[in-house]
Structures are given as structure tokens and as C-alpha cells.
Amino acid sequence: MSKASDKPSKPKIQEDRPRSFWQRLFVRKGVSGGIILPILAVFTALVIGAFIIAFSNMDTLAAWGNFFHSPLVAFSTTWATIRDAYSAMFIGAFGNPAEINKQLGIWLKTGENKALLAAIRPFGESLVLSVPYILAGLGVAIGFQCNLFNIGAEGQLYIGGLATALIGYSVHGLPWYIHAPLAILAGAIAAGIWGFIPGILKARFGAHEVINTIMMNYIAFRLTDYLLSGPMKSKGGIPVTPDVLPTAYLATLFPSPVRLHWGFFIALGLAVVVYWLLYKTTFGMEIRMVGANPKAAKYAGISVSKTMALTMAISASLCGLAGSIHLLGVDHRMVRAFSPGYGFDAIALALLGNSHPLGVVVASLLFGFLRGGAARMQSVAGTPVEIIRIIQGMVIVFIAAPEIIRGLYHLRSSRQQKKIAQTNISES
Amino acid sequence: MSETALINADGRKSRRSLYIGIFLLVEAVAMFFLLKGTTGMVSTFVLSSRRAGVDIAAPDLVIPTWPAIFSTGILIGLAGIWQSVRGFKKRTTAVLIAMVSLGLIAFLIWAVRDKSLNLTGMLVSSVISATPIALAALCGIYSERSGVVNIGIEGMLLMGAFVSVVIASVTHNVYIGFLAGVLSGVVLAALHAVLSIRYRVNQIVSGTGIIILSLGLTSYFYRAFLIPNPRLNSPGTVLPSLPIPLLWRIPVLGPIFFNQSPVIYVLFLLIIFTQFFYNYTKWGLRIRSVGENPKAADTLGINVFSLRYISVLISGAIAGLAGAYMSIGSIGFFNEGMSAGKGFLGLAAMIFGNWNPGGAFLGSLIFGFFDSWQDKLSILQVGIPSEFLQMAPYIATMIILAGFIGRSRMPAADGTPYKKE
């Protein structure tokens, strides 16, 4: 019979501190391979995208038609197509480095900033585009942390936009430091309620939130149609709201044509808030517990249904803010085709960022730059913008089934890594 | 649902019973509001129609507005009182559906007060609108009955629409186009199947990925190839309607059921076949068992995985067919995002029909009806914005999902990947 005093010598433990930031990036639970998998997923998707671009280009196809006559031409045309497309994308996303350099020099010398602004416009634009992504991505991510699938981001976006626009154009005489926050708050609350409904239906009746949020999307769309052709319509023919008053604007940081506005920092700030909420508060602990193991959460005394409903509301609020802030910073009025699918993309984002606020921000920036670049890629190289969506879809597939990437690149799975780690622990 | 919910179930059941009763009473009261100003009016439903240049005459259905609405109101009110006091118990769902339908009919009668509406025409277009939804619902049924959730139907519809148009344009043959559409649905479904069954990916994630991929691929290739080459987007003929000899002349029923696109006939046949398949055949039984309790099926030597694969592939084929119908079966060309949410409505219809083809078809008809009614009714200037009428199917789905209309009979193992020990 072993006695407690017969402990085998304890393994030598180095100073027990949280694994370093970099360690955590590389070995994170959930997505095997930590950060390597998302990077490889995006890379692979871009490569496949390249091939799609190449072979939907008329010249390339023609060159391959002539393969047996001049094989080298086929390859060189292919390469040229891909190079043109992706370099256009790069410039569209970041701006032309050479040009920026040059203009920077000129500005430093003469103070002439107009051309410089034009040169950095693409970069600013990409950041602008990433703002709704960050917010919607945070919303969906916080839902995922509670194992809730908020597919209703798109609809919540619209509701947020509607509420914000309403406060924006109908309330007069307020100074900006009240008007703008009020409008934003209205958007958050309206969208929060919109998401609370499926949340409570799930919590009380067990109704699956996927279908319910999708239904709420369509209800939101119809509601928007109605409001924009009637009660909230501006004078004039097109179904748009009146312009929001300037006191509700989110100011831009630079003069035109750079559209980067304060909403960018609000979004980043909210990312920090979400991080704090999830990992530094009791409520965040509850959210994650309910998402990881509702039974244990119940045993720990947490009200699972209350947590679920509240989390859906918060998730929806954030998605609504994506709409609100984009509206106040860029469009300044509500239009019918308000979103090019930000809500759906947010799902891909949250998955790519592993539902962690930092990951979401990085992924959002990526998507923002992709989108910024894609616009130019379309105008210059003729590649349709929708290539982005194809890349997103592939990323989802690769992240959801890591075995594919692992198999492709011969990586060891985290389970195998864990087994090795465990044998190390038990042997020592 | 929590264990405590089960123990409190009896309490909740009687509360739910009361809520339904109150709902019916409210509905009855709403009827009485409709009565205002309708004395002496008459609602005329034109039942004649004109197809292929031939008039199929039928007498007009002339309904005196006030008495009709009044009696419906009384009937619903009585039902409401009975439900609140005694409750219809097992018949509650049927009664509820009947009363809601009556209410809708009364509403329609009110909308047509002092005017006339071609009811036959409206029903015909309802069926046409309902078809892609019904096919999408069938797609969902085949997949989910075997235990695999498929929310990527929307993507499969789009792919089917796109591929069928392109192939039909290239081969100048609509039928080959349809075949291609069906096959494209199968390919996408295969992707979903491999992800969900073999890799045990979360099926919602997999479905969402498929939608996004499909949206991207179709829009991309539309812009890259179809816009510069309009020839690729012009299959020429649309699949023509196929009147069934003799039957198509029957007043009212003829135009609705017997003079439609062949795809609609296929739909009818599929519905009957599916109902028959799942309830009367050996393979239907086995697939259902896999969807309800895969472990039990496994212990009886049934191959859970292969049955699930086959089911998902079949569902993909149906979705491809639906997509092809939307393009070369109706308008004759492809438009970006033309599936317009029909895939999700199909899911809603499937839930409405409790995963049964018959019920799903009924649900699709209702959705289709709302679709065509908001068109016609806006012409009639009903006074309710058409957008709100459009919202009705979605709200109805949510109410059904919340369990107010009977118990939802989702296949018990739906959505859970199966792991062999």
C-alpha cells in the first residue's frame, strides 16, 4: 500500500507563469496548430484563388489553348495574370509603396499633402472596410464562445443602422459629444433586442438559434424595405433615409479623400472591451463555461438560459454596431443595399480568429485589406471582386477540417502533440 | 432542455393551452375589427382562367363580405373559448392550423371587399412560387432524416441555377442543362457530406462554408464569364409548361395542377415518392433509424455512414434540380444571388411540415401563397404594407420552432456526427 509520503520526485517545474504570448499563439486549444493553421489556410486559399483568377482570364485560357505550339507562353501568361491580379490587389489594399514614398518626400519638403493623401487613400480605405468586420466579427465570436451560432449578424447590422440613422437625422440641436454617442447607443440597443429574441427562444424553448436568427434576418430586410420606402424615406425618389446630421458624424482623421474615421478606434476599443469582458470578468467566465460545458456550468450554479439569452443580445449589439458605426463614419445615411454581406463574412472571420478578440481583429484587418484590394483588382486587372468570397469559403472549409491542411502540409496534429506531452509529463 | 423543464412539463402544457386559447380569442376579436364598413359589400373571386388561348370558364365565387367575416369570427371565438376552458388536447394542433387558415381566408375576403380578385391566377402563381421552396424542403428532408443538418441548401440552389444555365447555353439543350444542374448539386453535397460525416465538422459551419463558397463561385464566374459572354447566359428556350391532356381543362384545378412546368410534376411525384419511401420501404426505414438512433442501427449491422452519404447526395441532387428550375425552368437566365433566401424558406417549410414531405409541401404552398398574395394585394391597396405581409412566413416559422404548434419531431440524432467506438 503506497503512502502519501512515497511521492515520486516531482518533475522540475520552471517558474510557473502563464505561457508566453508567443507560446499561446502557437499552441492554442481548439484550433490545432495555434496560429499556423489559420495562416496556412489563408495561404492555401490564396494560392487556389490565384489559379482560379488565372484560368478565368481570357488571355490565359487562349494561351493554354495554344499550349502545344508555345508551352512557355502558356506559363508566362498564367504567371502574368496572377501577378497582375495580386499586385493590383496589393496596391488596392496598401497603396503603391513607391508612390507613397515619393509623396512623403514631397510633403516633407513642401507641405503639399494632396497627392500624399491620394497615395495613402487605399490603405485608409482598407482600414475603413475592416471596421464593420471587426465589430461583426466580435459579435459572432462572442456568440461562438458561448456555443451559440449567430447567423443573424446581417439582419442585426441593418437594425443597428436603422436605429442609428433615425436618431442621426431626426434629433436636432444636440452637440456632437451627445448626438453621436446617442445614435450609436440606439443602434446597439435596437440590435441587442433583435438578437435577444432568438436568444430567449433558445433559452426557454430550446429553439435552435440558427434558423431563428436567419428568419430574423429576413424580417429585418423587409422592415428596412418598408421603412426606407415610407416612414423613414427622405424626400426625393430613392429609398434612402435623410442624411444624418453632421453632429452625429464620426469624424474622419485625415482630410479627404482618406475616409478613415474615428469608428476605427472605437472598434479597436470595443475589441479590448470584449477581451476584458470574456477573460477578465465573472460574466465572461460564465459565458465561456456555458459554451464549453453547460452541465458543469449548471453544477457551478450558473443560470445557463440567462447566460445564453444575454450573450445573444450582446453579440447582436456588436453586430448592430457594425452597421451603426459604418453608417456614421462613411455613408451618413441608411440605404437599402446597406451591406455587401458583412454579416456572413463575420462568421468566417470569427472562425479564422478562433473566436478570440485579437484573432478577430487580425482576421478583420486581413479581410478589410482583401476587400480593399479586390476593388482595385477588379477595376485594373478585371478580376471580379467575388474572388474574396471564394477565398473566404475555402478558409472556412480549411479551418473547419484541419485535417485537410495538415494532410497537405504533413503537420502533426495537436492530439498527437498532446499525447507526446502527456507521456513526457507522466514519465517524469 | 433542462431536467427541471421536464418535471414542470405538465404545468407548462396547460399554460401553453391557455395561451393558444387566448390567441384564438384575440384572432376572433381581430375579425370583428375587419367588419367595419363592409355591410352590403361583396367579395368576388374570379375562378375563370385563360391558358394557352383557351378560356376555362368557371362561375365567380361571390361571397357576401360581412356575413362571411362575421361567421368566421364567431367560429374562431367559440374555438378560443373551448380551448381556454377545456382544450382540444390531441386535436389542438389541427384545430389551431384550421383556425389560422380560416383567419387568413377571412382576411383575404376582407381585402377583396367590393373588388374582385382572380383567385385561380393567384393559386397558380402560388404553386409556381412554392416549387423551389418545396424542392429545397425536400432536399432538407432527405439530408436531415438521416441525421445530417444541411443549411447549405441556399448555396446548392445557386450552384444548380448557375451550372444549368451555362451548360444549357453551351449545348443549346435545356434537358442537359437540367442534368448538369442536378450534378452540380450533388458535387456540393458531396463536399458537405465529407466534411460532416468523415471529418465530423460542425454541420452548421460546414453548411455556412458551402453557402459562402457557392455565392462566391457563382458570382465570380458570372462576372468573369457570363457578363462578357452573354451567349453563356442564354439557353434560348425555357422549359415550357406541359399541359396534361384532358385534365388541364378542369375549372380551377386544371390550371393549378395540370398545366405547369414538368419540374412541378416531378415535384408532385417526388413528394408522393418520398412519403412512400420513408414509411413503406426497407431502405426508408433504415435511413430513418440512422437519423433517430444511429447507435441502435449500428448494433443491428446497419451501415450508418454509407446511408448518410447517400442521403446527403440525393438531397444535393434535389437542390440542384431546384436551382435549375429557378433559372432555366422559369426566367431563362442566371442572376447573381437569385436564390434569394428560398433555401432558408425551404428549411422553414421542412420544420413546418415536421420533416414530412406532405407537411413541407403544405408549408411551401403557404409561403408561395404569401409571395404571390403580397404582389396581388398591393395592387388591391389593402392598407397593410406589403413588406409586413412578406414577413409573415418568417414569423410563423419562429413561432413553430418555439414549439407552440405541437411538438417538433426532429430526427433525434439530427446534427450529431456519429462516432464509432
Add this chain to the structure above:
Amino acid sequence: MPPILELRGITKTFPGVLANDHIDLTLNEGEILAILGENGAGKTTLMNILYGLYSPDAGEIFIHGSKVNIHNPHDAIHLGIGMVHQHFMLIPVFTVAENVMLGVESTRAWGVLDRRTVSKRIGEISARFGLKVEPEVLVEDLSVGIQQRVEIIKVLYREADLLIFDEPTAVLTPQEAEEFFRVVHSLVEQGKSVIFITHKLKEVLEIADRITVFRNGRVVGTTTPSESTEASLANMMVGREVILTVEKKPAKPGEIVLDVADLHVTDDRHLMAVSGVSFQVRAGEILGVAGVQGNGQKELVEALTGLRSFSSGKVNLLGKDISRASPRTIREAGSAHVPEDRQSDGLVLSFPIKDNLVLNTYYEVPFAHGLNLNGGEIENAAKERVNEFDIRTPSIFLPASTLSGGNQQKVIVAREFSRPIKLLIAAQPTRGLDVGSIEYIHNQIVKKRDDGCAVLLVSPELDEIMSLSDRIAVMFTGKILDIIPTEKATKEGLGLLMAGVLSESQAEAA
């Protein structure tokens, strides 16, 4: 004539557990063999091997004298082996006939089900063996007893000659059990051979021809009813191995901490799981609740910890009525709970160990002030507890899934014990643990008791109950048959009570 079944040297290991250790077994034709043993003795594993659900690491199977390989249930069915599992493999929304024919459907042309033939055959089997069922009724509308009949018909429908029953009477009422025995006799009269797995002594003596006793994965012995008594069987089952006794001083019971009065609790199927249980636990004593799993212990614990509402009765904690209280309130009143299933109920495996150590106290000062979590405090407390309770892990930041079973349980114990508690409810605290961890947990429990805590220990392990408890209550079919001071309890006596056998004096008292 060779025996219908012979197993030689069957061995099966699962990670960390030797489930079957060189098992030899024979079954003669027309015989009823009972396999007796406690939970975890390896009985079900062996039968699953025989039915093709697992494959043995070593050993051979002989049917009618010829060696066979059974790779899957198909093979087993082919060989005439049929199994009725402890947890029914039925599809609730199917009819009886559909469940029976699944996999071996009779069909007409085009795969159309031939329900009439199936119904007829079911009727024949029904009549032949006395198993009355209505083929067209939905299984979910049937009582458990009739559902079992369906399972038996399933097996007979496939022309099984060797029938295996795993704990057949576990979920049956006494009347349904009587009915079941009648059916078994009928089966044997018609030439079938039956193995049934059980831990119920009375049944075994009633109907078995031979009895093979399992303990800890080995066959301990084979005997016949004529050669044994319930007592001798209980002895064989539970064994005379070295018991892990804990050094403990005699109890000094103080005030009443937990007062349970006439508690009635229903389970998930709306059946009465706890029917009128009353008892008290005092400070400084350990009350052990012995009994075979499935006699209401789970529901009892759930009711006492606020996880399950109950229909009638009262529960008082130090005079406060906690009958309707939430789990959190009960905990804050000084109650601690070590749950039965540590991985699904007690831990969040994906969370780091440090978080698991505050899983139900994270919101209290000093771990949190209002909304704000104090990560530093949590970490410090975690480090302390890891040291204090000797939890073996290289880091408190690793997820709890990296811990061994014993260390996982230590986390739960550390969590519950690190605050002043008046009542400890421990359900199967040493399930699946190695000897060292068991000893450790036991010592901790006794220490708490010596500190003045009231302890309610629920466990199917009789050794554990006997070595730890000051008083022992035996639970059987939702009732407490008797509460005995440990000095007066014997293993055999407790075993009998656990099987529902009351001695004369007890029967009079009841």
C-alpha cells in the same frame, strides 16, 4: 456434446484498465448461466466482445466446439448470438414491428415493407414464448417492461439460440421482473441457452442453473444455486481482498446539519426515483449511502444539491429550508458537492486548471470584485491548492484535460475543501481512480469529518462505504431500507440489503 459456448483466455484492456483478465467460461445448451459481479467487474465488456462490439486482445471463442471470429454484430447474429443490452437499443418513434424488423426486413417487390409477414412472425414468437406485444404500437408509448419484451423479440426474430441479457431487471419493477423470469424459463424449455449478467443475488438463486462470479476483471469462481446462499455469493462478489482501511478516530457527532424528511423525487422519465426518504447527518460524522447504482442515489444527490426540483418532502441545512433553493444558494449556505461524473459535471476540461479550481467560487471576493475577475488572486489560490492537495501538473495554466483521473478528482476536492464547509456530499468520489488517489481522497474526507463537517457519502463501492462511514444507510428502489452503525454492519449483511433482502427484524421494522 460440446458446450454451446466456450470462452478461453479472453483478455481485453482499455486505456488504464484491465477489463477482462484471461476469462474462461462455458455455457451448455439449454442452460441458464448467471454472470454475477459488481459494477466494473468486467461482465459487460466480456459480453460486448461476444457480441462483436469489441474485439479481444487475446483469447478464443468456440461455438458448438468450433473456433469462431466475431468481428461485428452481424457475425454474432449469424452465429445465433443475440444480445439484449442494458440500455435498450430501440427507436422510440418506430413501432414495435419496425424496431424488430430493422436490418432484417421482410420485403415485397421494390423493397416495399411486408408488414403483414413481420406481424405474423412476431405473433408466432409472441405466442411461443409468452411475450405479449402489439406490433403496431409506438415504442415510446410502452412501459419499460414491455420495451424489454420488444428487445427480446428482436433477438428471437433473428433466430438466436444463445441469448445474452445485460442487467435485464435493472429497470424493471418486481412484477415485471417476475414476468421476465417466466419468459426466460419459456425460452429454455424451447431449447435456447441464456446468459444473464446481474448483480442481484436473489434472482440468481431463483433462476440460474449455474453461476459464474466476476471480480475486478477475473473469474472468481463458478457454482450452482444448490451449492450457495446469498451470503456466500455476496462474499464471492465483494471479496476478502485487502480493504483500504483508513485510520480514523471514532466519530464525535454534533448538531444536525442535514435533515431530510420524506423526500420524493422523480427522475427524467417521471418515475419515482426517491420514494419517501428520511435521514439526518450530523456534524463530525460520515453517513454512507450504500446501494447498487440506479436505485435513486443520483436523484437523491441532485435533489440535495439543488439540481433537481422535487415534488414533496423537505430538506433542511442547519435549520434553513433549502428545498427550493438554487445550487448556488445551497453552496453558499455551506454545502460542498463532489459530483458523480467529474469530467462532465465537475470540470470544464478545456479550461485551465486554475480556472477549474474556482469554477463555482470565481465570483466571490477575493477572486472577483463585482464584475472584475482578479486573475492574480485566482493564480495564487491555484498555486496554493496545487501544493496543498498535491495535484501533479507542470503548470496551472494547462487545460484540465491534461490531468490524470486522480488529479482531476483532486482538483474538485481541492476546490470544494478550500473553504469552510458544513456539509460535504460526495458521490462516487473515487470512481475510476488508482489506489494512491483513492487513499488520498479518503484521507481528505475523514479529515473534513474530523474538522466538524457533516459528510454524506454515496457510493456503490461497499469497501469504501464500510471503511469511511460511521453509519451506513442502504438504498434500494428509492427507499432507505435501514441505517446501521458501521460497527454492527457486515459485508454480507449489507450485500443482502443492497439486493433488497430484508432480514426478519428489518422486515418487521419496515
